[in-house]
Amino acid sequence: MRTVPSAAKRGSLWKAIVKYRVLIIMTIPGLLYFLINNYLPMFGVIIAFKDLSYTKGILGSEWVGFKNFEFLFKTENAFIITRNTVLYNAVFIVINVVMAVTVAILLNAIRRKLVSRFYQSIILLPYLLSAVIIGYLVFSFLSVEFGFVNKLILEPLGIDAISWYSEPKYWPYILVIVNAWKSIGYFSIVYLAAIVGIDSEYYEAAVLDGASKWQQVRSITVPLIMPVIMTLTLLQVGRIFNADFGLFFQVPMNSGALMSTTDVIDTYVYRALLQMGDIGMASAAGLYQSVLGFLLVFGVNAIVRKVNNEHALF
Template sequence: MLKTLTRYKTLYLMLIPGIIYLLINNYAPMFGLIIAFKDINFAKGILGSDWVGFKNFEYLFKTADAYIITRNTILYNIVFIILNLVVAVALAVLLNELRSRFFSRFYQSVILLPYLISSVIIGYLVFSMLSAETGLVNKTILPMLGIDPVMWYNEWQYWPYILTFVKVWSSAGYLCIVYFAAVVGIDQEYYEAAKLDGASKMQQIFTITLPLITPVIIIMTLLQVGRIFYSDFGLFYQVPLDSGVLMPTTNVIDTYVYRSLLRNGDIGMSSAAGLYQSVVGFIIILASNYAVKKINPENSLF
């Protein structure tokens, strides 16, 4: 052991700043978990505040909105994971077919553009499309189709489709680049052998491309599954403009906690919600990884 340390002492010294950063940035803040079990009193401080056990967790489960926010959070994330996977893989395969030095970079830039735009800007872009008075949809598209204008921000039934479209539009580009990098890394000899055997382009995709990028697909999916109890706050708060009429389809755990914090100022309740999301997400990703490991150990995350 000592011989190994001496031999690679330079590498270990280079590792120290990274370890220090990891401890300060990722582990030191975990001390704040005790806030979820306390009735925070700023005069007493965090350590001096009274313990309340699991009382801070009760408001997530006893409120009348508990079912709605949990349902929305889980169902939206399931749909997002599935659609992002399908769209991103399809785009990656398409990019691979169109690949050349100029076009690959051009298409990567175009696809990544929505991902680089912040949720706030996306919210304004959506508003410019759906505004009842000046929106492109009401002023241009619907009249061309002979359809009466729609008060989008007063009609909750349209928003599951709107939010799903915006989410896929804004995040599939990033996933596409990840999958595209995996596709580009496939040895071209596989495709050449398939062509000699008379395989069509679709057969090559389903027998070579998809099977060889399956480990990357599983890893990316597992990482998303681990955050299934989290939501894109900007998407569900900024895009619907915090409209109360739309809450049956736009209210999720994150937005509910945020509104509760603004209304009640209870940090303990907000911390409890965050801890609840983290623990459940951790359990889900362990279970998902275990299932993958049982089916194919080589494709598991760990």
């Protein structure tokens, strides 16, 4: 008796495969790509529990349990890179939201659309530049011998030149400024799109009631774009353990002297793997990052779903 339904099911599965064979074939390149680029590396995380030897291969290498993690957390690096990653990202998120929403509101207040569009295209420009180029731009300011800051600001003021690329204490400010320069334009365009979508009747009614510009912003604009603000912020919070590799690698020019304030998990993993050749440490730090990030995405989403189901990401 039991075999009958399952056989029928198998039959219908087979029928579905035959019927949709062309569509299935269309998905094969994509399925294979994600298998290679994403799913194989996911299974590869077992490297973190192994003493990898190239001759034995990944599966043949010896298991060492949590040894790699022990080594990682015995150094103070684990703490420094986690602290740096989380703190920088937290500051970036707050600054991005506050500044970008402000800029978007101001852009929306400009009556002449041509002028507004001109501003938009300029402020979006940094978003299109690669981290390498941004590294150059920062270098033109901070070069010790010829940089704009040392030579044209500090020297005329009679202040001694600062060797920016070997003084860690300035870098939290530099990186925050560079990140703001790079991303605020992008986020404000996204928020502006949300603001433009607000029904103009709300504002007309508010004007009739004698609401000031500021009151309109506070009681109409901000509440109505809150869902977009929430979604974008949550996406960033979910990725708080993932640093912008380009920013932290290119802008400080991978300078060893700056590591205490510029090293983040991503740059650490890169150096451990490709510059120090310490695969155990690199894979342990990488898995640590992936697991924390994964848990965080789910945690954040679960909380949001409880508070307001509509804002949940999935």
